Structure formats: structure tokens, C-alpha cells
Amino acid sequence: MSEVNFEQIEHAVKLILEAVGEDPNREGLIDTPKRVAKMYAEVFSGLNEDPSEHFQTIFGEDHEELVLVKDIPFYSMCEHHLVPFYGKAHVAYIPKGGKVTGLSKLARAVEAVAKRPQLQERITSTIADSINESLDPHGVMVVVEAEHMCMTMRGIKKPGAQTVTSAVRGVFRKDEASRAEVLSLIKG
Numbered sequence: 348m349s350e351v352n353f354e355q356i357e358h359a360v361k362l363i364l365e366a367v368g369e370d371p372n373r374e375g376l377i378d379t380p381k382r383v384a385k386m387y388a389e390v391f392s393g394l395n396e397d398p399s400e401h402f403q404t405i406f407g408e409d410h411e412e413l414v415l416v417k418d419i420p421f422y423s424m425c426e427h428h429l430v431p432f433y434g435k436a437h438v439a440y441i442p443k444g445g446k447v448t449g450l451s452k453l454a455r456a457v458e459a460v461a462k463r464p465q466l467q468e469r470i471t472s473t474i475a476d477s478i479n480e481s482l483d484p485h486g487v488m489v490v491v492e493a494e495h496m497c498m499t500m501r502g503i504k505k506p507g508a509q510t511v512t513s514a515v516r517g518v519f520r521k522d523e524a525s526r527a528e529v530l531s532l533i534k535g
């Protein structure tokens with residue numbers, strides 16, 4: 348299960364509260380370090396998870412056409428500021444040799460990769476590589492759209508700005524029509 352050091356987080360949160368001029372012993376804050384430790388254990392639980400473990404579920408289905416699970420919501424934490432970024436992941440692949448996985452497993456892999464200190468680009472490519480290595484498909488295409496709180500509540504302050512990243516493997520690299528098909532299905 349969790350390999351998070353709760354005590355260490357609690358201590359650190361107390362220090363941060365003191366450092367910003369708060370009294371960590373006042374009533375409203377007394378349990379905050381504990382709550383934050385519990386929250387970090389949850390939002391970083393993907394650190395103990397290999398996304399590929401979800402692709403052990405394989406059906407020997409003879410379908411060598413596109414499979415797309417779109418609009419998978421995710422929440423992650425930007426590794427630069429430790430504030431959330433969140434949005435939707437769209438995961439497409441073309442199975443080969445009967446290696447068709449469970450649809451929920453694609454969303455489970457997104458969760459495993461998102462629940463870590465992250466970069467949007469790394470979420471995108473890690474999901475694509477994990478599917479590519481586990482299922483050896485004809486191709487994989489992953490598109491991620493997200494809003495970064497570090498660009499909205501602080502810094503440049505541009506709420507609504509969306510970052511879109513994609514990672515393509517296999518046939519999608521060469522075949523523009525296949526990429527266009529996925530993009531039009533995502534939009535539709």
C-alpha cells in the first residue's frame with residue numbers, strides 16, 4: 348500500500364504554516380498537517396503503481412481497428428509548484444494479434460501516471476509508452492488537455508488557458524489520416 352511517511356509530511360506542513368506566519372496550534376489548523384499528509388498519500392498514490400500492471404488483462408479479440416477512450420478526467424500535481432493541473436486524457440490504440448485490453452484499464456493507467464508530481468508532457472508519453480510496450484499494438488495515440496493552476500491562481504494568471512499535448516507511437520507516426528481520425532473523434 349502507501350509508502351508515504353505521514354509523520355514527515357505532518358512535520359513539514361507545520362513548519363510551512365509557521366514560516367508563513369500562521370499559528371499551527373490554533374483550533375482551525377491543529378489537524379491540518381494530518382489532513383495534508385493523508386491528502387498527499389492519496390494524490391501521489393501513483394508513485395507506487397506501474398501503469399503497465401493494468402495491461403495484464405488481455406482478451407484474445409481479433410479487432411485490429413481503432414479503440415478510443417476519450418474524455419478521461421484526471422487530476423495531477425505540477426512538479427514545479429505542487430499545485431494541481433487537471434483536464435482530460437484521450438487514449439487511442441490499434442490492437443495487434445488479439446491483444447485487446449479492458450477499456451477501464453486505459454483509464455486506470457491514466458490515474459496511475461497522473462497521481463504523481465508530474466509534467467503534462469511526461470503523463471502523455473508515459474501512457475503511450477506503457478501501452479506500446481505492454482500490448483505491442485499497431486499504434487498508440489494519447490492526447491491530454493489540461494489547465495494548470497500554477498498558470499491561473501499565481502504567476503502569469505491566465506485562467507482558461509489550455510495546454511494540449513500528444514504522444515504518437517507506431518502507425519500514427521507516419522499515417523496522418525489515422526491521426527486526423529482520432530482528432531476528429533475526440534472533437535466529435
Ligand SMILES: Nc1nc2c(ncn2[C@@H]2O[C@H](COP(=O)(O)OP(=O)(O)OP(=O)(O)O)[C@@H](O)[C@H]2O)c(=O)[nH]1
Nearest residue numbers: 425426427432465466467468495497498501502503
Ligand atoms: N513544460 C511544462 N511546463 C510546466 C508544466 N507545469 C508547469 N510548468 C511550467 O514550469 C515553469 C517553471 O518555471 P520557473 O521559471 O522555474 O518557475 P516560476 O518562476 O514559478 O515560473 P512562472 O510560472 O513563470 O512564474 C513555468 O513556466 C510553468 O508554467 C508542465 O506540465 N509542462
Ligand SMILES: [Zn+2]
Nearest residue numbers: 425427428497
Ligand atoms: Zn507549476
